Amino acid sequence: MLTYKSIQELIDNAEKENARISDIVLSDQAEQMDSSKEEIYKNMAYSFSVMKESISAGINSQSKSPSGLSGGDAYKLKQAMDANRNIGGRIFTGMLARALAVSEVNACMGKIVAAPTAGSCGIIPAVLITLMEEKEIPEEKVIMGLFTAAGIGMVIANKATISGAEGGCQAECGSAAAMAAAAAVEMLGGSPQDVANACAIALKNMLGLVCDPVAGLVEVPCVKRNAAGASIALTAAELALAGIRSVIPPDEVIDAMRSVGESMPGTLKETAKGGLAATVTAKNIASGLKKGIRYC
Amino acid sequence: MNVFDIIGPVMIGPSSSHTAGAIRIARIARMFVGEDIEKALIKLHGSFADTYRGHGTDKAIIGGLLNFDTDDIRIRDSIQLAKEAGMQYTFEVADLGDVHPNTAYIEVTGKSGRSMSLMGSSIGGGNVVITRINGLEVEFTGQYHTLIIQHKDKPGMVAKVSGILGSNGINIANMKVYRTSRGGNAIMVIETDDCIDMHISDVIKEIPDIFEATTLHKL
Secondary structure (H helix, E strand, O other): OOOOOHHHHHHHHHHHOOOOOOOOOHHHHHOOOOOOHHHHHHHHHHHHHHHHHHHHHHHOOOOOOOOOOOOOHHHHHHHHHHHHOOOHHHHHHHHHHHHHHHHHHHOOOOOEEOOOOOOOOOOHHHHHHHHHHHOOOOOHHHHHHHHHHHHHHHHHHOOOOOHHHOOOOHHHHHHHHHHHHHHHHHHHOOOOHHHHHHHHHHHHEEEEEEOOOOHHHOOOOOOHHHHHHHHHHHHHHHHHHHHEEEEEEEEHHHHHHHHHHHHHOHHHEEEOOOOOHHHHHHHHHHHHOOOOOOOO | OOOOHHOOOEOOOOHHHHHHHHHHHHHHHHHHHOOOOOEEEEEEEEEHHHHHHHHOOHHHHHHHOOOOOOOOOOHHHHHHHHOOOEEEEEEOOOOOOOOEEEEEEEEEEOOOOOOOEEEEEEEEEEEEEEEOOOOOEEEEEOOOOOEEEEEEEEOOOHHHHHHHHHHOOOOHHHEEEEOOOOEEEEEEEEEOOOOOOHHHHHHHOOOEEEEEEEEEOOO
């Protein structure tokens, strides 16, 4: 059985079995949950279908969240892309739009898959489903990719944390970016070592990111950080697939993330007392919402 | 921890603690009365009180009182659905004392007049702890099938109840007794691995000095 205490364990086992990380994670989870591989795969396929639904629900929606702080931005970006007013190509811009879409669905009380958390729920679906559609990757590979993402996420949760209250945004959006990059590399044919490099490169580029939600809500800056997190994931996947290595191995990057999180002051860990949440505008928004005044 | 704790849960946003957890606390109150709710008073404390409008904690709690699960899309329209179902409710912002920042107090009355109150906290990731039932201090999470027995504090009660569970093949995972004072009102909270049939709680209710036995299906 796997312990999920290091990325190295996942690489070693995959290499030993001459399998993908997703294969060894799926087999192990079936064993640990006393279930069949088919059953576990079916459950993951359901999560995948909810991810797809959350994208289509968000990308065509102009409705606003209860606070009025978010909603409609994915639609704007999609419109820009359809009119060829975008800078990035279909992969880059399409991915940003999908990340916004899922995060906005979350803010608007829609159905999402926490991946690994609700605050970071847009990154993994955006990266994986954009690549699936633009690179014509079969669905089965994407669902397996979610097992790779989950395996990486379990190691991060064991070695560090995936909670913004404990480790800041680097623990939520940073973990999601690392998980997405890892899954993307596997889906595109990278080796377990490439997967590990993608994970390390993504997380390195999210280190130090604080959790400073305006008015304590999972909206500002969370929604746009999902878009940015997806772009970091794509950057890391691109580099790793070209054979570029992370000088610092992934397990040490995760240790660094934990220690950065520990040294972050409490004001920057989901308490809405520091960072963007402490700005004049944020304070005005927060006091307005307390009186029942929606932002517009 | 397994893969579905990381890729999952499937939930209604925006926050596992302020939405999913709030739904679960309210749903425990709904399961406890075991019938549609006619009247509810909800007091919100701390971060629940500060951010409930933006997080939709009010919709979440009403949804839970309507017996909706955490991934039920109807949560978004729960206020309207409660109106249609004829549920009356009041939200208050309150200081509930030295408790977790995400704490709610809920008082409900069912259609047939059955009532109860509870206090519960949402402690992260959608997990909850119920800390009071009808004014008595308790502690359970809803992650197990739970049997809640209100009774008189006197010798032999635990043995009688556990005897009935044992003879029905139900394994106890955790169990604790809470009381107001010696010989006063007491509450037994029993968490079990197996689902507890209604007929078992009916048998337990027949034991002298047991006032009420309620079974809660695990969340």
